[in-house]
Amino acid sequence: QSALTQPASVSGSPGQSITISCTGTSNDIGPYKFVSWYQQHPGKAPKLIIYEVTNRPSGVSDRFSGSKSDNTASLTISGLQPEDEADYYCTSYTTSRTWVFGGGTKVTVL
Amino acid sequence: VQLVETGGGSVEPGGSLRLSCATSGLPFRDYYMSWIRQAPGKGLQWLSYISSSGTTIYYADSARGRFTISRDNAKNSLYLQMNSLRAEDTAVYYCVTVIRGEYFLHWGQGTLVTVSS
Numbered sequence A: 001q002s003a004l005t006q007p008a009s010v011s012g013s014p015g016q017s018i019t020i021s022c023t024g025t026s027n028d029i030g031p032y033k034f035v036s037w038y039q040q041h042p043g044k045a046p047k048l049i050i051y052e053v054t055n056r057p058s059g060v061s062d063r064f065s066g067s068k069s070d071n072t073a074s075l076t077i078s079g080l081q082p083e084d085e086a087d088y089y090c091t092s093y094t095t096s097r098t099w100v101f102g103g104g105t106k107v108t109v110l
Numbered sequence B: 001v002q003l004v005e006t007g008g009g010s011v012e013p014g015g016s017l018r019l020s021c022a023t024s025g026l027p028f029r030d031y032y033m034s035w036i037r038q039a040p041g042k043g044l045q046w047l048s049y050i051s052s053s054g055t056t057i058y059y060a061d062s063a064r065g066r067f068t069i070s071r072d073n074a075k076n077s078l079y080l081q082m083n084s085l086r087a088e089d090t091a092v093y094y095c096v097t098v099i100r101g102e103y104f105l106h107w108g109q110g111t112l113v114t115v116s117s
Helices: none
Strands: A009-012 A018-023 A035-040 A047-050 A064-069 A072-077 A086-093 A099-101 A105-109 B002-006 B009-011 B017-024 B032-038 B044-050 B057-059 B067-072 B077-082 B091-099 B103-107 B111-115
Touching (some): A009 A018, A018 A086, A035 A064, A035 B103, A047 A064, A072 A086, A086 B044, B017 B091, B044 B067, B057 B067
Parallel strands (some): B009 B111
Antiparallel strands (some): B002 B017, B017 B077, B044 B057, B067 B077, B091 B111
16 A cells, blocks of 8 residues: 655745645556545644545635546645645555555745 | 544554544445555555445455454444554554445544554
């Protein structure tokens, strides 16, 4: 159950767009639309921001969007804002009936 | 919706702990549930899943054989029995709802487990 691969950090200036990649395998991201993304601020519990690759829960800003191609999923944050500074995690259901997370990406707003 | 984990604390290597998660504001018996943990300064790690009836259970390799997930739908509660604890089990443990068996929607505030001699 190897972790999904995410960049350790991504940064951008306010108003810019950034993209976080999440690379898995044909045993997790590849066969399913079960990729979700979570935002975690320091000292807080994670919060769901994207599910089923592209869907946003009610109340989540439309500045967050998701996509997937083959074994790689991506999270794009458009119009970067100071409150977007946080850790972001991807996860996928796997063919082994388990879930695997990415290592997390720290987003810094410059 | 509220999920409140309790039962964390300090334990010596080889010891046991039982975590509980009390839920409110949702029809607990209709929800799939999971436990997820986060070691200090590290990422998230899924540990275990239980179906709404409790008949289907999955474990991560790191939990299988040492941890046991269970639920009591009459008490709206989820549990994690942890045995043979190791230093690397030190983490904040989160109780979460699993929607459609796919993604994690509601999270508790977490309970800290520290394994140290």
